Amino acid sequence: MSARHDLVVVGGGIHGCTVALMAARGGLNVALVERGALCREASGVNAGTLTMQMTRVALIPYALRAHAMWADAPNWLGHDVGVVVCDGLSLAFTEREEELLSYRAGKRREAGAPIELIGANAAREVEPGLGEGVRLAGHCKVDGYANAYLTGLAFHRALIDAGVTLMEHRAATGIDRDEGGFAVQTAQGPVRGKRLVIAGGVWIEPMMAWLGVPLPIKVLVNQLAVTERQRPVMRTVIGIASGLLSLKQYPHGTTVIGGGWQGVGDRERGGVALMPDRLIGNVRLACHAIPALKEARLARAWAGLEAETADALPAVGPIPGIPDAYVCGSVHSGYTSGPYLARLLADLILEREPALPLFPIDRLLPPQSGRAAS
């Protein structure tokens, strides 16, 4: 009979790692089970953007605090994760986009995001690389990005330093409930814990099904592309009012292009193929915003999976009907807000009052169903 941990976290992306780290530092004996390597799924293949301008209004208060966490990463994570804080611009090129931008930026501002609306000339002063035709821009001085690869490395070291039992390359195949709590089944034997956090990203849905809880999680297949190194052509993080472009050039010269254009894939096979028309559409937006990108070559493109709930808000909180079980994921712009939300959940687990409300999943479950028999 293997030892029983205070907490078992299933899933080693940003959410799972942060919960595990905070819980361990709060005094719990924690095990983290991850079928691959830490932070290699959505947490490893996303564009790394940290921005208020694509964050949902309801999440702005969380994003503000998460932003501070990211900037402070060397302290709580123990390592620099390549966070760059810089100006961010959300651009409007058409009348419709102008309306969309005014409305959305306004709403985000009301929620506390430091976003100003500026005109084309002011936008070009912030970003000299801008193309023609900007009608209006949302400007945030504290947007930026993190380095997904460094983040994975940093969590690896921090978790081990905090005494977390880190089990990578160990796939969870089921979860049983037993007298002392939970037994996460793996090919190498069960991992037992008094408490459980399911932080499996797009795999939250099948994991919840192991517990008899039907939580539908939509799988987004986000296309991303990166250029070869190029001379510096931009110095901000750029988006478009519709939310369908994310654009940034890294210090070593490559530019990552994203925006949520959908490719082909599923949770069984991962991101399998990219739709050429959609890749072209995405790249057209990028070249329209920063024309100098046309000189560079596209080096590679990939598709990563992102989890989304029915209302596109997070699934963070206790699992109804199952004491000591929690879910943490599907944050949508999870890279920006994820660590803070995960920290709030850790506070709950540690029986501290979370500073802001969580996002309990009761709202997402079918009425009267999904409560697993105790």
Add this chain to the structure above:
Amino acid sequence: MTAPLAFDVIVLGAGPAGATCAATAAEAGRRVAVIDEQPRAGGQVWRAPMGGFPGKGDADQAAGDALRQRLAASPATGLLGHRVWSVVRTESGYRVDTLGPDGPTALEAPSLVVATGAHERVVPFPGWTTPGVIGLAAATVLLKSHGVVPGRRLVVAGCGPLLAVVAAGLVKAGAEVAAIVDIAPRSAWLSRLPAILGQPRLATRGLSWAFAVAKAGVPTLSGHGVRRVEGGEAISRVVIGPVDADGAPVEGPEQVIEADSLIVGHGLTTASEVTRLLRAEHRFDRLRGGWIPVVDGAFQTSLPGLHAIGDGAGIRGQAMASLAGEALGWHLAGRTAEAAATRARMAAATPFSDAMAGLMAQRPAQVRAIAPETVVCRCEDVTRAEIDAAVDAGATQIDQLKHFTRCGMGPCQGRSCADTVQELMAARLGTSREAVGQWTGRPPLRPVPLGEVIGAFSYVDIPIPTPAPL
């Protein structure tokens, strides 16, 4: 965006396999498109003369001209000088996106034929990135297509039959070849002669190459390999030393050869980018060039409608490639009798190409002997030492190694180094090539300028998906 052009068959690659397949199928009534990045058909072995050079007038040029004429005369649509950057499965087959001189073109067909051939393999040694070091195949391109000898004093090194072909070609062109440096001990050629003599026409050509070299009095050092290249912004010296039959260095005196050009190659590896991108099933076959798509008797891969022929489906040489192209062309046109007859001729040709393939296969010992400070991934300057360190740090599979080191993330997308990196990983882990795997295929198949791939467009016409909820 304009709708893709519709065909019955799209052929990727206009070398002996692809061009023969396209011409055969088109002549038999199918609507066929054949695409190649080069401006003229012929692949590597039958590369056309370029830019005003009339060519050398040899047998290869005649064969290449014949194929080019046949293809041009056939009803097949040729998209030459077009770079394929995306291939995806569709409901009804495959869609191919290309960039050509006039901009982007997309094509669709239920049948896709991959005839993308092989890459030259150069196993790294210190100084191999120095300007003036070029491949054996590169020297062939320069000589055959441009009538250019790459330097004043040349060293030709490596292994495989191409070594003799290039050396002989340069000698016949009057170049000063300071030395031929062959990894194989002299006996290697002889042990395969019985198989080679099964195809007397091809054996004669091989012997004539050896004769030309001997007649010119060029020193040939068998059982030797390049230890390092010296020179800063351009090569000035080649240092060679003895190696065993597997290509690993052994004790013995080094020789320094002054040269302003080193022409080096160590066989061929399959160009499996397209089948890998589509996630067809592959198997590892060292003799046939490394990772090759699994195909059945009708050249079909594990994906319906996707076929692979020629060296891209396993190194078998030009004769086999042409026959496979013909057989598949008949098959795609529904002409089963002719297809079967052609496959029978392929079976008779097998022994020779097995012998040839053996001469061009990767030598693991040679790879494992690479010095730690040697750059392995040229694009990203990743050394052997860094690759070993990444394995020691926990990388167990090749995609993981890429993530740790950036190896394979550069513009060549692993074409220059994948074979070597996979072998180094397997060696360090003490595991199989199958366990180490291949890099996951991703578009674009080759780097493409953003300005070209976007074509001409107006902003308002970009089809925008529904914006995310607020």
Add this chain to the structure above:
Amino acid sequence: MTARRLHAAPERVAVTIDGAPAMLPAGESLATALLCEGHVLLRRSPRDGTPRGAFCFMGACQECAILVDGVVRQACLTPVTAGMAIALRGAP
């Protein structure tokens, strides 16, 4: 390195190489033309800045990726045309 042509070069056209005027044979691959003019070093590797020149001459290795008229192009796949502005310094 002195590459040698076995045959008379095609008619030459005016281009610039890093701003300096030069005459290169029209229609020849730029990689070959540069080699024959003695330009063996084409660029430097992005990480370590080591000297690089054309290696495979057939479009696979990307070592000959230089700036032609402001856009990154592989010299071995680019035919020489009149007025071309070729930049060897500063290409990635």
